[in-house]
Amino acid sequence: MELGLDVEERDGFAVLSVRGEVDVYTAPHFRERLIELVSEGKHKIIVDLEGVDFLDSTGLGVLVGGLKRLRSHDGDLLLVCTQSRILKVFEITGLTKVFSIHDSVDAAVGGGSDGGSAT
Amino acid sequence: MTDAARDVGTAGEVIELEIPARAEFVALARLVVSALAASDSNLADERVDDLKLAVSEACTNAIEAHGAAGSSERVLVRCKTGSEALEVCVEDRGHGFDPAGLPDHPPVTDPDRLKFERGLGIPLIKALVDEVEFSPTADGTSVRLVMRHGVNGSEPS
Numbered sequence: 263m264e265l266g267l268d269v270e271e272r273d274g275f276a277v278l279s280v281r282g283e284v285d286v287y288t289a290p291h292f293r294e295r296l297i298e299l300v301s302e303g304k305h306k307i308i309v310d311l312e313g314v315d316f317l318d319s320t321g322l323g324v325l326v327g328g329l330k331r332l333r334s335h336d337g338d339l340l341l342v343c344t345q346s347r348i349l350k351v352f353e354i355t356g357l358t359k360v361f362s363i364h365d366s367v368d369a370a371v372g373g374g375s376d377g378g379s380a381t
Numbered sequence: 382m383t384d385a386a387r388d389v390g391t392a393g394e395v396i397e398l399e400i401p402a403r404a405e406f407v408a409l410a411r412l413v414v415s416a417l418a419a420s421d422s423n424l425a426d427e428r429v430d431d432l433k434l435a436v437s438e439a440c441t442n443a444i445e446a447h448g449a450a451g452s453s454e455r456v457l458v459r460c461k462t463g464s465e466a467l468e469v470c471v472e473d474r475g476h477g478f479d480p481a482g483l484p485d486h487p488p489v490t491d492p493d494r495l496k497f498e499r500g501l502g503i504p505l506i507k508a509l510v511d512e513v514e515f516s517p518t519a520d521g522t523s524v525r526l527v528m529r530h531g532v533n534g535s536e537p538s
Contacts, residue, residue: 285411286441287404316411318437319501347430354508355501 264288266313267295273371275340276304281313284321292321296328305337308370317348322355329361338362340370388527389463396462399455400440402447402473407440410458414469417460421467423530431509432469432528438502439471439524446475446521454520466511466529474521 265288266281276299284292299307309325311317329339341363343349352358364370398413400406415433418424424432436458443456454474461468506513512527 283408285404285407285437286444287407316433316437318434318441319505320441322501347427351434351505354505 265291267292269295269299272308272367275306275308275371277308277310277367279310279313283316284314284324285316285318286320289320289324293324293327296324297331300328300331300335300337305332305335307332307337308340308342308364308367310367311341311343311348312345314343314345314348317351319351319355322351322357325361326357340364342367342370388466389461389468390465391463393462393464396460398458398460400458402444402452402454402456404441404444406456407437407444410440410456410471411437414458414460417462418467418528421462421530424467424528425533428528428532432467432526435506435509435513435526436469436471438506439469439526442502442524443471443473443475443522446473448475450475450521452521464530466527468528469526470523471526472518472521472523474518 264282265284266279268279268281270277270279278295278299280292282288296307296309307328309328314321325339325341332339339361341361342365343352343363344365349358349363352361352363362370364373396413396417398410400410411433414436415429418429418432419426440456440458447454447456452474456474457470457472459470459472461470506524506526510526511529511532512525514525516523516525
């Protein structure tokens with residue numbers, strides 16, 4: 263089972279689109295790709311979770327780690343997610359208050375940290 | 382153990398799956414349990430998803446326990462269907478752990494919250510299933526997850 267990890271540029275953001283299931287097996291690839299982007303100097307990253315079928319706490323750990331890494335570079339990590347079963351994982355763990363979650367990549371690009379929130 | 386049959390109501394079938402304690406097999410455990418749960422007409426789709434996630438967390442913990450203990454034993458996933466509930470036990474042969482000994486996470490508004498990249502699995506399991514029980518076994522830990530019939534999906538707080 264491979265995780266799809268595609269990157270494109272959008273208005274100064276690197277958009278990382280994740281497809282598939284993020285769990286203990288696939289999370290390391292996701293973590294490596296995020297770290298790679300940061301080390302390439304991409305400090306404003308949007309992680310698009312719309313193609314994610316499953317995400318557990320190991321996936322949350324990767325996102326928390328990425329956010330921490332980016333904040334230490336004065337950057338930010340925004341999320342795009344509208345799927346209720348994925349949002350639920352953020353809600354249960356209280357991480358909806360930590361992440362800026364948007365309805366679309368457009369909303370994330372336009373809204374910065376404040377606007378277009380899905381929740 | 383003696384209470385298990387009563388806990389799920391009239392006993393149905395027992396389905397056991399043994400997986401190698403490696404990360405790539407968590408997906409298989411998840412798939413088998415969610416397929417079984419989906420065939421239980423008394424569990425709504427949302428609850429099937431909740432159980433799938435809880436099983437993934439329990440298997441991840443089991444595999445990490447095996448890794449930490451250097452154990453090459455398999456992880457056992459045992460499902461029991463019943464008239465009142467579906468029960469899933471995930472048994473590892475790692476060195477065991479104390480769920481009560483987990484640190485409390487700081488409030489989400491605290492910047493220190495970002496120091497916690499791990500340890501979210503157990504809180505998730507507790508929020509997702511109707512009952513969870515961690516029991517020490519002779520050589521590891523058994524995590525028992527129960528989804529009761531006729532319970533509405535959990536509402537995230």
